[in-house]
Amino acid sequence: MKMTPALLIVGALMVFWASTFVIIGLPVMTMSDKPSEIWRPMTSAEREGHRLYVQNGCSYCHSLFIRINDWDIGAERIAESGDYVAQEPAILGSERTGPDLSQEGGEHSDDWHKAHFINPRYTSPISLMPSWEFLGEEKIRKLTAYIQALGWKMADVRVARQQQWKQQAVTAYESGADANIKWLHGQVPVVWRPMPNPYPASPAALLRGKRIYQEFCINCHGPIGDGKGPAASHLYPPPLDFTTLRRHLEANRYIGGIFYYQIMNGITGTAMPYFKKHLESEKIWDLANYLGVSFLGYTDANIGPRGIDASFEELWRNQYRPPSKTGE
Ligand code: HEC
Ligand code: HEC
Known part of the structure; x- marks a missing residue:
């Protein structure tokens, strides 16, 4: 076949329409306008927060959809088109400089x-996200309302839990240091409370703990x-003053397991985040040693056996000792 200008144009148009069909046509055909099971309409404050999200270019660093290959926040549910009904504009974003926020x-x-x-x-402390202080209190409140709605009905359940625990946390905090410590430690499962830190508080471990503290907690x-x-003036209850835990030590020799559990899981209802997605187990134990040695002048490292395994608690409680080599 001879190449003519007319043929070239026809060919180019065919390629154009074929790719338009694949890139736009197919997705539109598979999209549904039907709300998904987690969808709900936005309140007016959330809607205004959504506008602020769009206006301020949050989508240059954050995406709003969970894919099958994601591990981060909310990864237990893959996003569906029905999650975005009545969102104008629905900017999903493709950059993931910050975490995906669709289940935030x-x-x-x-x-x-x-x-x-x-x-x-x-x-x-080491975030590269810009400050939005210039928006002012009212707009930050609306942005927060929108962010707290992300995940819709699933988010509502989590937000309700936060609020319920917040009431308890505030009551405990307002009842004084002893009552607060009692409440905080009451949240830790019983088996964790008498668990000593299984890692030695060596100088190297303490330096690692210090570095992690500076990157996440300081x-x-x-x-x-x-x-x-500097965050404290914006938080209620404020971050714990670790030196108040010296009271806990007056009647108790264990603190490692409590620290570990609280750092791993956070304290729902307060600003204390969970760190199980950021820090591996050994780093959390290093942190626990660092908090103890630096702020309480005490760590329970080496009271118990070293290293930790699945059956640690039972063996420790039963005073188990491995049989000697001769099999006695
Ligand atoms: C330059 C990139 C960038 C921009 C722009 C940006 N963020 Fe972030 N954001 C990040 C990074 C990185 C993190 C993770 C570290 C942190 O917690 O700050 C983050 C974290 C977050 C988190 C906490 C997620 C979590 O649970 O750990 C929220 C909520 C958030 N951003 C909202 C926003 C909103 C709303 C905007 C727009 C007003 C915005 N971000 C703009 C980079 C960015
Ligand atoms: C956004 C602020 C914030 C950050 C970041 C933060 N915390 Fe907290 N932390 C809190 C608040 C708030 C509490 C609870 C205070 C209360 O209820 O009285 C708390 C409580 C704790 C407790 C409970 C202690 C106990 O005996 O029950 C531990 C342990 C702790 N934080 C360790 C850490 C460590 C380690 C890091 C860094 C990896 C960290 N926190 C980061 C705010 C924060």
Whole structure:
């Protein structure tokens, strides 16, 4: 066949329409306008927060859809087109400089978000997210309302849990240091409370703990662990003053397992985040040793057996000792 200008144009148009069909036609045909089972309409404050999200280019760093290959926040549910009904414009974003936010609602307490928007370094000391303090209090409140709605009905359940626990946390905090410690430690399962730190508090481990503390905790709990980091004035209850835990030690020799459990899981209802997605197990034990040695002058490392395994607690409780080599 001879190449003519007419043929060239026809060919180019065919390629154009074929790719338009694949890129636009097919997705539109598979999309549904039907709300998904988690969808709900936005309130007016959430809607205004959504506008702020679009206007401020949050989507240059955050996406709003969970894919099958994701591990991060909310990864247990893959996004569906029905999650985005009546969102104008629905900007999904493709950059994931920051975490995906489509299930962000209820991940943190409202006061965490406020401190984080005013200055992300307050809650996440090495964050590169810009500060949004210039938006002012009212707009930050609306942005927070939108962020807390992300995940819709699934988020509502998490937000309700945050609020319920917040009431308890505030009551405990207002009842004084002893009552607060009692409440905080009451949240830790019984088997974790008498668990000593299985890793030695060697100088190297303490330095590792210090570094992790600086990267994740310092702007809430403060450089000397007194809970007076720059985030503190935005948080209620404020970050724990670790030195108050010296009271706990008067009647108790264990603190490692409590620290471990609280750092791993966070304290729902307060701004204390969970770190199980950021820190491996051994790093959390290093942190626990660092908190103890630096702020309490005490760690329970080496009271119990070294290293930890699945049956640790039972063996420790039963005073188990491995049989000697001769099999006695
Ligand atoms: C330059 C990139 C960038 C921009 C722009 C940006 N963020 Fe972020 N964001 C990040 C990074 C990185 C993190 C993770 C560290 C942290 O917690 O700050 C993050 C974290 C977050 C988190 C906490 C997620 C979690 O649970 O850990 C929220 C909520 C959030 N951003 C909302 C926003 C909103 C709303 C905007 C727009 C007003 C925005 N971000 C703009 C980079 C960005
Ligand atoms: C956004 C602020 C914030 C950050 C960041 C933060 N915390 Fe907290 N932390 C809190 C708040 C708030 C509490 C609870 C205070 C209360 O209810 O009285 C708390 C409580 C705790 C407790 C409970 C202690 C106990 O005996 O029950 C531990 C342990 C702790 N934080 C360790 C850490 C460590 C380690 C990091 C860093 C990996 C960290 N926190 C990061 C705010 C924060």
